[in-house]
Amino acid sequence: MEANVTPVNAEVKKKSSKFGIALATLTGGIGLAISVITIPFITPAFRKICLPYVPSTTDQIKNIILALKGRSGSVLDVGSGDGRIVIAAAKAGFQADGIELNPWLVYFSKLSAINHGVSSKTLFLRKNLWKYNLEKYDNIVIFVVTEMIEDLIAKFQSELKPNCSIIVCRFPLQNYKPISTIGEGLDTVWVYKTPLMNNL
Structure with a gap:
């Protein structure tokens, strides 16, 4: 017996799918931006001689x-x-x-x-x-x-x-x-x- 999918249910599923893709894209974009900005501050810790950024007083x-x-x-x-x-x-x-x-x-x-x-x-x-x-x-x-x-x-x-x-x-x-x-x-x-x- 086939499931009865109404046009309203199909529309809700479509909107939900679009929202999920948009949310995943936004989250991924934010994560990438944070990585790009923080990597130059973190990488000194992996060098042989570490000179961290400390502002002068x-x-x-x-x-x-x-x-x-x-x-x-x-x-x-x-x-x-x-x-x-x-x-x-x-x-x-x-x-x-x-x-x-x-x-x-x-x-x-x-x-x-x-x-x-x-x-x-x-x-x-x-x-x-x-x-x-x-x-x-x-x-x-x-x-x-x-x-x-x-x-x-x-x-x-x-x-x-x-x-x-x-x-x-x-x-x-x-x-x-x-x-x-x-x-x-x-x-x-x-x-x-x-x-x-x-x-x-």
Whole structure:
């Protein structure tokens, strides 16, 4: 015996099917968008040396600008994040560049520089520190984790020009004597000059 399907029931089933497809498409689209946005923030955790995005504090930026006092030339912020250090350096009169792996942060930094009126004095690039040559810079700002210090020293020694100022945040360069230390606690910055001289 065949089931009796009325036109009304068929219409309800058709509408229900369309709603299910639309809901699945919307959910999938939202999931894809979230993945695209979050992947650049998550992938640093899978690298050999992890440098997570942590915004600089106001005091930290003040200490960096103090460390640049009396200096001239160009500034490079390695792992420039949202661009606030680069923008502060540009406002202090430097030509300031930032390199950052996260494309969203690079775009945000460019927009922020425009908003602060310093886009002509800043440059933001999506670059990997280990593949980017530092030889043209007079001042380097970098947040350091202990796992990267050995490789970082070798890169600095081979690429940086004499009398380049290296402003280090988070951790000092072990076994190397800074020419000055500015600030305290998490906002401390250590200033070094090239060629780096080992303490030992």
